[in-house]
Structure formats: structure tokens, C-alpha cells
Amino acid sequence: MDWREEYKRKLRTPEEAAKLVKSGDAIAIGGSTDQPKIMQQAIFARRDELRGVKVFYACPVTDPGWLQPGAEESFQVTLTGYIGPIARPAVTERRVDFIPNSWATTMKAYDRPGEEREFDVYIVTVSPPNKHGFCCFGPMLWFKRTWMRRAKKIIAEVDENMRWVYGDTTVHVSEIDHFVEYTPHVMSDEEIAEAVKDMEPEKQEKIKLYASLLLSHLRATVLGVFSLMDVAGIDSIAETLGLVLPKATEKEIKGITDHFSLLINSGDCFQIGQGSPSAFLHRLGGFQGREDLGYHAEMTARGVATMIKEGQITGRRKSFMPGKSIFSSAEGMSPEELEYAAENPKFEFYETSWVTRPDIVCQNDNMVSIQNGISVDLTGQINSETIFGGLPLNGPGGQPESHLGALFSKGGKAITVMRSTAVGGTVSCIVPQFEPGTVVTVPRHHADYIVTEFGIAKLMGKSFRERAGELISVAHPNFRAELKKEAQKLFWP
Amino acid sequence: MDWREEYKRKLVSAEEAVKVVKSGDRVVISLAQDLWVIPDALFARRDELRGVEILQGVTATNYPWQQPGYEESFIVNCGQFTGPMPRQMMWDRRGDFTAVTYAMEFKDQDEKRPGYIDPDVSIVVVSPPDEHGFCSFGEAMWEKKEFVKRAKKTIAEVDEHRIRTYGDNFVHVSEIDYFVEATPHTPSQEEWDQLWAERAAQLGPEKTQKLKEAYEEANCPWYEVWKFKDAMQVIDVLIPFETMYTLTRQTVLSVGPIPEHIKAIAHYVNQLINDGDCIQIGTGNTSNPLVRAGVFNGKHDLGLHCEVAPPGIPELVRDGVFTGRYKKLHPGKAVCTSFWPSSTRRQHELEIINENQLFELYGSNYTNNVNVIAANDNHVSINNALYVDLTGQVNSETIPGFLLWNGPGGQMDWVIGALNSKGGRSITVLPATAVGGSISRIIPLMEEGLMVTVPRTYTDFIVTEYGIASLLGKSQRRRAEELIAIAHPDHRAELRKEAQKLFWP
Numbered sequence: 001m002d003w004r005e006e007y008k009r010k011l012r013t014p015e016e017a018a019k020l021v022k023s024g025d026a027i028a029i030g031g032s033t034d035q036p037k038i039m040q041q042a043i044f045a046r047r048d049e050l051r052g053v054k055v056f057y058a059c060p061v062t063d064p065g066w067l068q069p070g071a072e073e074s075f076q077v078t079l080t081g082y083i084g085p086i087a088r089p090a091v092t093e094r095r096v097d098f099i100p101n102s103w104a105t106t107m108k109a110y111d112r113p114g115e116e117r118e119f120d121v122y123i124v125t126v127s128p129p130n131k132h133g134f135c136c137f138g139p140m141l142w143f144k145r146t147w148m149r150r151a152k153k154i155i156a157e158v159d160e161n162m163r164w165v166y167g168d169t170t171v172h173v174s175e176i177d178h179f180v181e182y183t184p185h186v187m188s189d190e191e192i193a194e195a196v197k198d199m200e201p202e203k204q205e206k207i208k209l210y211a212s213l214l215l216s217h218l219r220a221t222v223l224g225v226f227s228l229m230d231v232a233g234i235d236s237i238a239e240t241l242g243l244v245l246p247k248a249t250e251k252e253i254k255g256i257t258d259h260f261s262l263l264i265n266s267g268d269c270f271q272i273g274q275g276s277p278s279a280f281l282h283r284l285g286g287f288q289g290r291e292d293l294g295y296h297a298e299m300t301a302r303g304v305a306t307m308i309k310e311g312q313i314t315g316r317r318k319s320f321m322p323g324k325s326i327f328s329s330a331e332g333m334s335p336e337e338l339e340y341a342a343e344n345p346k347f348e349f350y351e352t353s354w355v356t357r358p359d360i361v362c363q364n365d366n367m368v369s370i371q372n373g374i375s376v377d378l379t380g381q382i383n384s385e386t387i388f389g390g391l392p393l394n395g396p397g398g399q400p401e402s403h404l405g406a407l408f409s410k411g412g413k414a415i416t417v418m419r420s421t422a423v424g425g426t427v428s429c430i431v432p433q434f435e436p437g438t439v440v441t442v443p444r445h446h447a448d449y450i451v452t453e454f455g456i457a458k459l460m461g462k463s464f465r466e467r468a469g470e471l472i473s474v475a476h477p478n479f480r481a482e483l484k485k486e487a488q489k490l491f492w493p
Numbered sequence: 494m495d496w497r498e499e500y501k502r503k504l505v506s507a508e509e510a511v512k513v514v515k516s517g518d519r520v521v522i523s524l525a526q527d528l529w530v531i532p533d534a535l536f537a538r539r540d541e542l543r544g545v546e547i548l549q550g551v552t553a554t555n556y557p558w559q560q561p562g563y564e565e566s567f568i569v570n571c572g573q574f575t576g577p578m579p580r581q582m583m584w585d586r587r588g589d590f591t592a593v594t595y596a597m598e599f600k601d602q603d604e605k606r607p608g609y610i611d612p613d614v615s616i617v618v619v620s621p622p623d624e625h626g627f628c629s630f631g632e633a634m635w636e637k638k639e640f641v642k643r644a645k646k647t648i649a650e651v652d653e654h655r656i657r658t659y660g661d662n663f664v665h666v667s668e669i670d671y672f673v674e675a676t677p678h679t680p681s682q683e684e685w686d687q688l689w690a691e692r693a694a695q696l697g698p699e700k701t702q703k704l705k706e707a708y709e710e711a712n713c714p715w716y717e718v719w720k721f722k723d724a725m726q727v728i729d730v731l732i733p734f735e736t737m738y739t740l741t742r743q744t745v746l747s748v749g750p751i752p753e754h755i756k757a758i759a760h761y762v763n764q765l766i767n768d769g770d771c772i773q774i775g776t777g778n779t780s781n782p783l784v785r786a787g788v789f790n791g792k793h794d795l796g797l798h799c800e801v802a803p804p805g806i807p808e809l810v811r812d813g814v815f816t817g818r819y820k821k822l823h824p825g826k827a828v829c830t831s832f833w834p835s836s837t838r839r840q841h842e843l844e845i846i847n848e849n850q851l852f853e854l855y856g857s858n859y860t861n862n863v864n865v866i867a868a869n870d871n872h873v874s875i876n877n878a879l880y881v882d883l884t885g886q887v888n889s890e891t892i893p894g895f896l897l898w899n900g901p902g903g904q905m906d907w908v909i910g911a912l913n914s915k916g917g918r919s920i921t922v923l924p925a926t927a928v929g930g931s932i933s934r935i936i937p938l939m940e941e942g943l944m945v946t947v948p949r950t951y952t953d954f955i956v957t958e959y960g961i962a963s964l965l966g967k968s969q970r971r972r973a974e975e976l977i978a979i980a981h982p983d984h985r986a987e988l989r990k991e992a993q994k995l996f997w998p
Binding site: 078093094095097098099100101102105106107108109110115117357358359362379380381390396400404407408410411433434435436437438439440441442443444445446458460461462463464465466489490491492493 | 561564570585586587589590591592593594596597598600601602604606607608609863864867884885886895901905909912913938939940941942944945946947948949950951953963965966967968969970971972995996997998
């Protein structure tokens with residue numbers, strides 16, 4: 001049968017497709033910022049008839065309603081691996097559950113005999129089919145195929161704006177059970193200006209600026225989030241997304257970048273995590289003067305694609321997949337960067353569960369992983385997930401794996417970047433010991449380089465006393481005396 | 494030059510050999526070796542030496558520099574493990590500690606990172622040379638060959654009792670700078686009497702008699718009792734007598750009935766192992782007696798790729814339970830970096846291993862390399878824990894108050910290696926309670942001072958005497974449920990209350 005006929009036969013309205021979901025089903029939502037929208041709404045619209053539907057997804061960007069209180073009997077949400085700003089209130093209030101696995105190991109459990117996790121229904125966004133009947137999962141690939149393989153029924157939302165990228169990103173019409181055509185409206189600059197016109201002028205300007213810097217499919221979501229926040233909150237999210245360098249902490253980030261830069265050589269292959277300060281390092285000269293860099297990472301911080309365009313990242317000296325830059329997702333790219341990456345053979349996209357595997361990562365010699373830390377204790381335990389003891393801010397994401405992959409790589413370095421203080425300089429991020437409940441993302445025997453605005457602490461192979469010395473020397477001077485006193489108690493008689 | 498001449502030329506007294514150590518030197522002593530004369534000779538120079546850093550592995554002997562009062566002469570730095578002997582020193586914060594796993598141990602040196610330090614002097618125990626001039630590190634290889642390679646000077650104590658093994662467990666006479674022959678002598682009756690008299694003075698006659706009987710029951714060769722004479726000094730000081738007595742019988746001597754909780758854990762772990770699996774099993778108070786408790790009963794064609802193999806494994810290799818038939822890497826060979834023969838059957842086990850082609854020993858940086866581990870499909874790692882919290886974080890190193898119980902060892906290498914292996918599983922075993930049942934080892938969240946050995950992202954199966962908790966891929970709530978179900982029944986209500994607070998609205 002010609003795929004065109006098959007496609008036509010499988011085409012449904014969102015309401016028809018949503019009827020596939022039964023009470024007690026496990027449903028999974030693919031992708032990240034490109035999560036299907038109309039299907040989530042259509043399923044949530046059935047909240048009164050559905051009971052005990054389990055919803056699995058990572059880092060939600062829209063909420064059809066099940067992240068709000070009140071729908072718990074109909075929908076039980078479990079987040080996998082990453083939380084993100086939209087779901088954070090629901091996690092903080094402990095209304096949703098959370099799977100704290102890193103990317104490459106979650107799927108391992110689901111394949112074990114007796115432990116298999118099957119999804120009854122999987123919804124995912126794809127591009128329209130090409131002439132051979134292949135749809136593209138698009139540049140926000142993440143786990144789309146990995147999850148699809150474990151689902152009984154697959155519903156694809158076909159988005160005409162979905163861009164094609166190379167790598168292993170396609171799915172054939174014959175593999176999908178139902179298609180729903182829905183192309184979300186992309187807000188124009190004028191529409192955004194109209195939507196914010198009643199807000200205070202400073203907030204208006206901020207939202208308009210940030211919206212123009214975001215990938216177009218994110219505009220509506222971010223507008224929704226921003227309109228509920230004050231200017232400081234908006235700036236904080238913009239910083240996390242790497243949109244603009246925050247003025248208030250510019251000096252600190254510049255300091256971190258200067259020290260960080262000393263660890264980078266030409267020919268290194270690197271991975272840079274989303275978030276602050278990591279997402280600014282390369283834009284503030286952290287790689288200045290280095291040539292023939294390589295890239296292998298699940299995510300793209302803003303500016304990395306530009307380094308490829310400008311020829312600073314060539315992948316020429318990569319020992320694994322030379323000449324190619326490897327990604328799992330294009331979130332973080334600017335609109336211009338995504339335009340450059342689409343259908344560009346220099347960019348290849350693969351499933352996260354493969355990209356982040358330590359034994360894949362380490363096949364690149366001189367692999368450098370660059371991740372953010374929230375706090376580190378004097379023995380070298382690194383926390384990137386919780387604040388004030390046990391309050392979860394984020395999940396582990398791919399951090400443990402990228403970190404390990406870099407350590408296992410010949411000549412590799414695992415770099416954790418962080419500001420020395422938080423909460424306006426009142427709290428040291430280098431602490432004697434973790435408060436109870438603080439989650440350890442990287443254990444101390446795998447801690448390597450910690451970079452703050454005050455320097456580089458080199459922990460690998462060091463003893464407790466040496467580590468304390470290294471870490472105190474990169475702590476904020478205001479806290480050093482106190483830390484020294486505590487270190488004395490912990491490590492000396 | 495013939496190696497025999499070279500050997501003769503390098504043969505010196507212990508006093509002569511330790512002259513090579515200078516103030517400020519870094520001296521490395523790998524773990525699991527019984528040095529009989531060099532430590533005392535080095536310690537004798539305490540008044541002339543200043544700031545000698547001693548990087549030492551876990552040992553059964555009580556190195557003299559671990560006592561208080563010599564900190565200016567010797568800076569002790571324990572690597573990877575502490576073990577019982579330096580525990581008091583660590584709790585007094587007199588010693589330093591280096592937390593690194595075996596897979597990463599030489600990364601900074603191999604890659605010539607700025608500031609890396611090569612050791613100045615390494616001290617090892619070896620067997621006498623064979624006809625080609627090669628000595629063996631015996632049943633415990635670890636990083637000794639690496640240390641010899643990296644140190645500027647190497648002193649070797651030559652012990653006639655050391656066995657030889659295959660694998661990479663060789664060092665040539667030409668690679669060593671000084672030989673000191675020190676085959677331990679059989680203690681005289683007076684020395685025996687003095688040993689037990691010392692214990693009686695410390696523990697009282699009743700406890701001493703009990704301990705003596707345990708050693709007699711084990712029919713221990715004198716060598717073993719003598720080796721543990723130092724270990725006995727810490728009884729009742731750091732560890733209550735009853736606990737130490739039980740652990741000594743169970744873990745060190747492998748005598749007496751197997752405790753019920755160990756039998757139960759062995760039963761559950763047995764369910765997680767399939768024919769043809771490649772096994773790593775750690776040494777520890779829980780995992781050691783598992784072998785004797787029949788954890789591998791009824792299994793066929795297992796493979797061994799291990800760090801330190803606990804007592805009983807050599808017999809299982811000889812008897813064909815471990816054949817290595819399905820191993821992809823080193824098929825047919827039992828691979829590890831060290832054996833820990835039980836004291837009771839030490840000679841028996843060493844005879845099985847000695848010059849036997851079935852056994853191959855490699856350096857710990859090779860056995861623990863995660864890519865090497867993952868090269869075998871269905872790799873199962875079995876390791877110990879002190880505490881597990883409800884999110885799945887595993888601690889096997891410290892007890893509350895930031896008191897070091899042990900170090901990370903190679904645990905994390907094996908957890909990752911097993912998870913990277915196709916079909917692999919990582920199992921953590923622990924009794925549900927501590928301190929006679931009054932404390933649950935399954936706790937709501939890690940307390941201050943409890944180090945995280947395995948982050949929750951990598952925790953897989955947890956086994957107690959109450960069953961199996963499977964955590965990989967599970968959400969927080971399901972992890973909590975799984976873990977509470979294997980906690981001691983007396984502690985479940987409390988844990989449920991805490992879990993409710995942590996993970997539900």
C-alpha cells in the first residue's frame with residue numbers, strides 16, 4: 001500500500017484519537033518543548049470520564065490542567081529525569097511523582113524481564129511525511145523513539161513547522177497508529193506586543209525582548225509563564241535559558257569564564273550543560289583562541305551552533321564520529337541557529353539514551369563535560385538538584401553520565417562551574433557538609449574540577465585535607481575563615 | 494647480568510632499605526599485604542624524618558605510625574578504604590583520606606595533569622623470584638605493579654609463603670631497587686602466651702577465652718592469628734566485643750552457624766542471578782558470608798570478573814560452578830585483582846589458586862575499568878552498604894558524625910560497569926537494621942556526615958533479609974514503597990510516615 005493512503009486512513013480528529021485512552025492506562029508524552037499540545041488538551045478534556053490514568057513525561061512546557069490541584073483522581077503525573085519551571089510547583093507541593101534516573105539507565109530497567117514498562121498510549125509530535133513516507137521527530141529528539149518502542153498505540157501530532165534534522169530522527173508512517181494534524185499558531189511580534197500591552201512598561205519590554213530571542217514554538221508558552229511573574233522572576237528564567245547575560249552577576253560569570261578558559265585546549269571535544277553559568281562560558285570567551293573543537297552532548301547551549309557556523313567547532317580532531325557535532329536536542333539554540341542546523345549534515349541528532357551513555361561519551365578523547373553545580377561540600381560531593389536541604393530544583397538530567405563519560409575519556413575533564421555564593425552573596429555554595437536531604441548528584445570520588453569566580457579547585461586524586469584547601473581557595477573570601485574552621489574540625493585532629 | 498646476581502646485590506637489611514626514604518617523601522603502601530619488618534624499620538627513623546606522607550591501603554596490621562604522637566614525622570593518608578585498623582586514627586582526624594575509585598586512581602598521573610604527584614618510594618610484598626627472575630604479588634595484586642612502575646624507588650619484602658598466579662601478576666627483579674627477605678617466623682610458645690595475656694589484660698579473661706576458642710574452633714594456622722593480633726587491639730575500644738566477636742567468626746574466620754539474616758539475603762540474591770552471569774562480589778560483613786550461605790547454589794557456568802573475591806570463591810571455581818564459559822572477555826578464566834581467602838581455609842584456598850591457569854590476576858585499574866567490566870554481558874555486581882535512603886542514595890562509607898567506616902573502594906566502578914553491561918544488574922546488600930535491631934539501615938534521607946557512595950541515579954537492586962527492592966527506573970514514591978517493604982517491620986510505620994511527608998502532598 002502506498003504510504004499516502006495509509007496516512008489518510010490513519011488521520012483522526014484529536015477527540016477521536018483521545019478516545020484511545022482508557023481509565024488505568026499509562027500514557028507517555030514524547031519530546032520536550034515540542035510536546036504535542038492538542039492531544040494533551042483532548043485527553044485532559046475527558047477528565048470526568050477517565051480515572052487513574054498515569055501520565056509520564058519530562059520537563060513539561062504546557063499544562064493542560066493535570067499539573068494543577070484537583071485532577072488527581074483522573075490523572076497521576078510522574079516526571080522522568082527533569083522537572084523544569086512549569087512543573088516545579090507541583091513537585092514542590094509533592095502532588096506529582098518523580099523518577100530520579102539519569103538518561104541512559106532509565107530505559108535499561110524498562111527492558112528487564114519482569115520489569116518491562118509498557119505505555120498504552122504514546123503521543124508525540126512529528127513533521128509531515130516526506131516523499132518516502134518518513135516523518136521527522138525534529139530537533140527536540142530526546143527519547144522520542146526510545147519511548148515509542150515501548151508503546152502499544154502511537155498517536156502522532158503532525159506539525160507543519162517541525163524542522164528536519166539529520167542523524168537518526170525519522171519514523172515511517174507505517175510505524176504510527178493514528179495521525180492528528182495540528183500546527184500550533186506561532187505568535188508574531190505584533191501579537192506579543194498586543195498581549196502584553198496592559199502590563200507595566202519594564203515587563204512589556206522584557207517579554208518582547210526575550211520572546212524575540214526564543215525559538216518560535218516556545219513563544220506562546222513563555223508568554224504564559226512570564227505574564228504570571230514579576231520582572232526579577234522573568235530575568236531569572238531568561239538567565240536559566242541562557243537568553244541574556246544577567247547584569248547583576250556579570251562580573252562573577254566573567255570571572256568563572258576566565259578561570260574555566262585555562263582548562264580548555266584546542267581539539268577538545270566538549271559538552272556544555274544548559275543553565276547558568278555554564279551556558280555563558282563560550283559566549284564570554286571561555287574558548288577564545290581554541291581551534292578544531294568537537295561537540296557531543298544531549299543539549300545545546302545557546303551559541304554552540306554559532307561556533308560550528310563560524311568554524312571554531314569543526315569536529316576534525318574528534319576520535320568518535322569526526323566532523324560531526326552530536327546532539328539530542330536543539331533547545332537552547334537561537335532561531336537563527338536552528339535555521340542553520342536544520343538539514344545541515346554537520347549536525348546529527350540521536351536519542352538521549354545513546355548520546356549520554358558514558359561508554360559512548362568516553363570514545364571521544366579529551367572529552368570535557370561542563371556542568372553547573374548548586375553546592376559542593378568540602379569532601380567534594382556535588383549537588384546540582386536541591387536547594388535548602390531537600391527542596392528539589394531540578395533532576396539529575398544527563399549530568400551524572402556526561403560527567404562520568406568525560407572522566408573515562410582519555411585526557412577527559414569533568415568541570416563543574418558554579419558561583420561561589422547564592423542568595424545575593426549571603427550563602428556560600430561551598431559548604432562544610434551537606435544539610436540533610438541534599439541530594440548528591442556526583443559522589444566525591446568522581447569530583448574533578450570545580451570552577452568559581454575565584455579560581456579552579458582540582459579535586460581528582462586529592463585527599464580530604466587537600467580538597468578542603470582547594471575548595472576553600474575558590475570560596476568567597478567572606479566565607480573562607482568559617483570554612484577553614486569547619487574543615488579543621490572535620491579533617492584535622 | 495643474570496637476575497640472580499642482581500637480586501643478591503639488591504638484598505639488604507630492612508634498616509638499610511628504608512634509608513631511601515627522605516623527609517617530605519611520598520611513600521605508597523598498597524593494600525592487603527602483610528609487611529613484617531619494613532614498617533618498624535621506617536618507624537624507627539621517626540626522629541630524623543619529617544613530613545613523610547604515607548599513602549596506605551587497608552591492612553590487617555597496625556602500622557606503628559597510626560598511633561598518636563608521630564604526626565610531625567608521618568602524615569598518614571588512607572586511600573580508597575580505611576578498614577578497621579586506622580579507624581581510630583581517622584575518627585581522631587589525625588589521618589587524611591583520598592576518595593578515588595580504582596578506575597580513576599591514576600588518571601591524573603597518566604594524563605600528566607599539572608600538580609600530579611608520582612610516589613617517591615613504594616613498598617610491596619612479593620614472592621621469591623621464579624627461574625626467569627619474576628616475582629609475584631601473590632593472591633593480592635591491586636595497584637602494586639602500578640606503584641612499582643610509578644615510584645622512583647621500590648622496596649620489596651620477600652615472603653616465601655607468597656603464592657604465584659597468572660594474569661599480569663609479575664614484577665621482574667630488575668624493576669625493584671631493594672629486596673628485604675622477611676618470611677614470618679613461627680611464634681614461640683612464649684610469644685603466644687604473651688599475645689593472649691595482652692588480650693586478657695585488655696578484655697578480661699572471659700572474653701579472651703571466648704575469642705581464643707573461636708580461633709581454635711576455626712583451626713586457624715598460627716599465621717592468621719598472628720596477623721590479626723593487631724586487629725584484636727581495637728576490640729572493645731571502637732567496637733563492642735559482642736559485635737566484633739560475631740563479625741570475626743562470621744567474616745574473618747568463616748566459622749559458626751550462618752546468621753538467619755545472611756541466609757535470607759543469600760536466598761534473595763540467588764533469585765537475581767541466572768546461569769551464565771558474570772559475577773563481581775565484594776568483601777564486607779554482609780557479602781562475605783553470602784558465599785558460604787549458598788548465594789550461588791544451583792547456578793551453572795558463572796563467570797568471575799571481580800575486584801577482591803571473598804572466601805569460598807576459589808573452591809567454586811575449582812568445582813566448576815564458575816566456568817567463565819559465557820564470558821566475552823577472558824573466557825574460561827576467573828579474573829580478579831585480589832583474593833581474600835578465609836583465615837580458616839587460607840592454605841587450602843591459596844593452594845587452589847597457586848600457579849593455576851584458571852585464575853588470572855590483573856591490576857585494579859584494569860579490573861575496575863568500567864568499559865572492561867561492561868565488556869562482559871550479564872555482569873552482576875554485589876556490594877555492601879551501611880545505609881540506604883528512601884530516594885535510593887547508597888552510603889557504604891561513613892556513619893553519622895562524619896566518622897569514616899570505610900572508603901568508596903571500587904563500588905561505584907562496579908555499579909556503573911554492571912549497568913553498562915548488556916543484561917547487567919547491580920545489587921546492594923545490607924541487613925535491615927544495625928545496633929541489634931534498634932536502628933534501621935533504611936533511612937528517610939541521608940543525615941549530615943553520611944557520604945553518598947552511589948548516587949540515586951545509579952541505584953539498582955537493594956536486598957535485605959526481608960526481600961528485594963528494585964529501584965532502577967522507579968519514581969520516588971515507588972522507590973519509597975519498595976524500600977519500606979524490605980525494611981525491618983518494626984521500622985516500617987515510621988518510614989511510611991516520613992515517606993508520606995517527603996513524597997506526597
